[in-house]
Amino acid sequence: MPCKRRTPCRLSLKRPQFWAEDTARQRESATTAHQRNASAMESKPEGPSSFELLKSVSIDRHLLDELTARGTIDPDLRLESLGWLHPGHLWARWTMVMLMAFGAGLVLAGIVFFFAFNWASIPDLVKLGLIECAIILTALGAWLLPQEALPGRLLLLAAAVLTGVFLAVFGQIYQTGADAWQFFALWVVLITLWTAIGRFLPLWVLWLLLANLSFYLWWSDQPGLEDDHTSLMYLVHALANGAVLLAREWLLPDPVEAEGEAFGWLAPRWTRWLLLAAMLSFLFPTLMIWIANWETASASVALSALVAAGITLVLFLAFRFWRPDVPALAMELLMVCILVIMAVAIIMFDDIFASLGTTFFTAIAAVACFGGAAGYLRSLLARGIDEQEAGS
Amino acid sequence: MTEMPNPKVFRFLMEAPGVLDWLKHLRDSQRIDAHRLDAIARDILVIKTSRTEEAPVYLRALSAIGAIISGFLFLYLLYLFGLFDLSMVNLSVNGLVFIGLASLLYRLGMKKTSLSGDFYIQLALTFLQVGKFALVAGLGQIVHDIFELNWFWTISAILGLVMVISFVVFPSSIERFVAAFVFLASLWVSLLADSPRNLELIGFDLLLVAHILALAALLRWPLLRQSLTSFYDALLLSLCLAIGLIESFVNGGESYWGDLSEKLQMFLGFGYKWSIQVTLAITLSALILWVAGRKGRLGQQTEPIIAAFVGVLALALLSNAGILLAMGLMILGFATHRQVHILLGLLFALVFGFIYYYMLDLTLLQKSLILIASGAILLIGSGYIYWRGWSHSSDEDAASNATDGPAPSVVTRRRSL
Numbered sequence: 001m002p003c004k005r006r007t008p009c010r011l012s013l014k015r016p017q018f019w020a021e022d023t024a025r026q027r028e029s030a031t032t033a034h035q036r037n038a039s040a041m042e043s044k045p046e047g048p049s050s051f052e053l054l055k056s057v058s059i060d061r062h063l064l065d066e067l068t069a070r071g072t073i074d075p076d077l078r079l080e081s082l083g084w085l086h087p088g089h090l091w092a093r094w095t096m097v098m099l100m101a102f103g104a105g106l107v108l109a110g111i112v113f114f115f116a117f118n119w120a121s122i123p124d125l126v127k128l129g130l131i132e133c134a135i136i137l138t139a140l141g142a143w144l145l146p147q148e149a150l151p152g153r154l155l156l157l158a159a160a161v162l163t164g165v166f167l168a169v170f171g172q173i174y175q176t177g178a179d180a181w182q183f184f185a186l187w188v189v190l191i192t193l194w195t196a197i198g199r200f201l202p203l204w205v206l207w208l209l210l211a212n213l214s215f216y217l218w219w220s221d222q223p224g225l226e227d228d229h230t231s232l233m234y235l236v237h238a239l240a241n242g243a244v245l246l247a248r249e250w251l252l253p254d255p256v257e258a259e260g261e262a263f264g265w266l267a268p269r270w271t272r273w274l275l276l277a278a279m280l281s282f283l284f285p286t287l288m289i290w291i292a293n294w295e296t297a298s299a300s301v302a303l304s305a306l307v308a309a310g311i312t313l314v315l316f317l318a319f320r321f322w323r324p325d326v327p328a329l330a331m332e333l334l335m336v337c338i339l340v341i342m343a344v345a346i347i348m349f350d351d352i353f354a355s356l357g358t359t360f361f362t363a364i365a366a367v368a369c370f371g372g373a374a375g376y377l378r379s380l381l382a383r384g385i386d387e388q389e390a391g392s
Numbered sequence: 393m394t395e396m397p398n399p400k401v402f403r404f405l406m407e408a409p410g411v412l413d414w415l416k417h418l419r420d421s422q423r424i425d426a427h428r429l430d431a432i433a434r435d436i437l438v439i440k441t442s443r444t445e446e447a448p449v450y451l452r453a454l455s456a457i458g459a460i461i462s463g464f465l466f467l468y469l470l471y472l473f474g475l476f477d478l479s480m481v482n483l484s485v486n487g488l489v490f491i492g493l494a495s496l497l498y499r500l501g502m503k504k505t506s507l508s509g510d511f512y513i514q515l516a517l518t519f520l521q522v523g524k525f526a527l528v529a530g531l532g533q534i535v536h537d538i539f540e541l542n543w544f545w546t547i548s549a550i551l552g553l554v555m556v557i558s559f560v561v562f563p564s565s566i567e568r569f570v571a572a573f574v575f576l577a578s579l580w581v582s583l584l585a586d587s588p589r590n591l592e593l594i595g596f597d598l599l600l601v602a603h604i605l606a607l608a609a610l611l612r613w614p615l616l617r618q619s620l621t622s623f624y625d626a627l628l629l630s631l632c633l634a635i636g637l638i639e640s641f642v643n644g645g646e647s648y649w650g651d652l653s654e655k656l657q658m659f660l661g662f663g664y665k666w667s668i669q670v671t672l673a674i675t676l677s678a679l680i681l682w683v684a685g686r687k688g689r690l691g692q693q694t695e696p697i698i699a700a701f702v703g704v705l706a707l708a709l710l711s712n713a714g715i716l717l718a719m720g721l722m723i724l725g726f727a728t729h730r731q732v733h734i735l736l737g738l739l740f741a742l743v744f745g746f747i748y749y750y751m752l753d754l755t756l757l758q759k760s761l762i763l764i765a766s767g768a769i770l771l772i773g774s775g776y777i778y779w780r781g782w783s784h785s786s787d788e789d790a791a792s793n794a795t796d797g798p799a800p801s802v803v804t805r806r807r808s809l
Contacts, residue, residue, distance in 0.1 A: 057436060061729070370462070371507075
């Protein structure tokens with residue numbers, strides 16, 4: 001949806017200085033203009049110059065085509081610029097990376113298939129030995145390669161995955177009788193140290209997934225913790241993921257200039273969004289269970305919902321004031337809007353109206369909620385509260 | 393202390409460089425004088441300020457989710473009010489009224505600077521969904537009754553009309569994209585579900601070629617592409633849908649064509665596979681030429697282009713249509729700096745790569761050997777590029793890259809890693 005009004009169209013907010021000076025500018029000598037451009041491009045701007053305004057604009061094929069169509073640049077310059085935009089060696093590098101990634105994937109898949117085919121005929125000891133060898137080799141490779149090199153980190157990830165494979169095969173051969181949650185929990189324990197020292201985000205994502213899964217399976221296995229305690233289980237999940245989110249924010253004091261810091265590897269904002277999405281996906285059912293049974297809900301369900309509402313509020317305040325992040329707020333508001341609409345529909349249908357009235361007021365509530373949320377977020381963007389915006 | 397990893401390490405694959413980098417390159421290369429440089433900068437600002445900037449995608453998605461929810465609720469409300477008991481003409485007129493009202497509210501909302509503007513926009517999106525539904529339901533019945541057309545093609549034609557209306561009266565890219573994609577998807581579905589079987593192959597081919605030609609036209613004429621970006625994106629997604637459908641169709645051919653003669657089955661299977669793959673291989677080759685065949689550069693790049701053509705030929709002969717499309721999407725995404733297209737291509741490559749090997753009529757052992765061999769070939773290809781030094785660029789490229797490449801810092805860091 002276009003956002004002419006309060007959106008971050010910063011280009012349109014300030015009139016470029018040089019437009020006002022057009023006539024005087026034309027009289028300037030080429031040398032002076034050249035010097036001005038050079039100084040502006042070496043980022044020593046004082047006040048809003050055209051070059052400062054251009055900082056956030058990127059050049060691509062579309063823009064070059066449009067400049068050519070307007071006659072601003074000639075076709076030769078366009079062609080040369082296209083060559084600059086995508087030099088031959090970048091194309092080759094891109095192709096090389098793709099071939100390498102797909103090639104490695106296919107070879108690994110082939111090896112897995114090979115063992116899968118011969119699995120039944122391989123002696124148990126050899127099966128375990130092969131996997132152990134693979135773990136040792138990958139871990140050794142990760143240790144020998146430079147700490148920050150991507151291949152080393154990928155090897156560490158492979159070692160972590162193979163650990164799970166080893167546990168599965170071990171369980172299959174010896175029929176340990178262990179519960180599913182014990183398998184995942186042991187996997188988590190075994191790869192924790194690698195995860196901590198690896199500083200590799202995919203490894204952390206794997207670790208978190210396994211931790212959540214083992215906890216979920218453990219809870220499901222407990223006879224006394226079913227049905228009425230589902231809300232509590234979701235809440236505990238949300239809190240656990242929240243703790244990780246808090247740690248991420250704590251360890252990264254300045255997300256805008258994280259590069260070079262000890263925990264700079266945590267800087268990509270998707271890590272925050274992923275953790276927040278995990279939290280919200282557990283807070284949502286906690287609140288929804290209470291809304292759907294608000295008249296008959298037990299104390300445990302009501303209390304869980306109350307705490308979940310409190311956490312939602314804390315998250316909102318955190319991403320509004322402490323770590324301003326509009327996309328994170330958008331995720332939260334989406335959840336809140338859906339909950340409000342569901343609450344309106346359930347309460348009205350149960351106690352106040354029949355289908356017609358309930359549908360009408362729920363539709364109005366939907367328009368009001370989503371319209372209000374979009375308007376609020378748009379106003380935040382226009383005020384530049386987003387940390388990314390502030391940092392750019 | 394060891395250098396920290398650069399999170400932007402692979403962004404050279406995707407991101408467009410800044411305008412300032414380009415202007416600096418032009419200045420340093422001394423191809424143009426300072427006045428012209430100033431004029432270019434001014435024109436870029438004019439272009440950017442004159443263009444209606446859209447809200448970030450997550451904000452548009454939030455509004456769209458809200459519109460879908462409230463749209464369904466309003467439709468149900470109108471159903472309870474008996475709107476759908478009205479005559480077909482009344483239903484169609486009501487649909488048009490809702491669409492008109494939505495357009496007015498949207499424009500009004502865009503002009504407002506207060507929160508009320510957002511409510512107008514949300515209401516407009518809601519009414520638009522309602523209006524479209526009523527129009528399709530009403531007009532569909534009228535056209536079906538008058539012209540005695542099949543339902544599928546009737547609905548497709550009306551969805552085409554809805555798309556045109558969206559482009560004319562509703563200046564929202566996400567809305568236009570959805571309208572265009574639904575129309576294009578309905579064409580494939582109609583072709584699959586409601587056409588004589590002996591015409592399906594020709595129909596698929598023609599529609600595929602029409603999609604490709606439309607995309608080529610949009611790439612050829614940039615101003616057209618700019619005003620029809622939503623349509624361009626919808627065409628690409630529709631192509632993905634079609635190839636996905638065709639692949640499933642060919643793979644599930646035996647059960648689908650069970651009632652046809654064996655001869656015809658063989659022809660259809662053969663025809664589908666090869667006509668689609670040959671079309672896509674030619675398109676991929678043309679795309680590579682379009683990207684690489686810039687004036688003055690084609691001659692320098694003969695060997696890489698021949699290597700690329702050999703790769704396309706191998707893919708056309710050995711792989712499936714999905715993988716060919718995936719390559720095309722990734723190249724196009726890289727050439728136009730559209731990350732979504734690169735990711736879509738990557739997803740397609742993974743899914744159809746998996747399907748390809750899964751559907752091979754071989755034992756697990758034979759499959760494993762083929763997987764290892766094909767992986768080794770790709771790795772050899774990667775090594776060949778490295779060995780030939782193409783990835784390091786020629787001396788000229790290296791010199792220019794060291795000083796003013798599109799993302800020198802990224803390139804430098806990549807090397808340092």
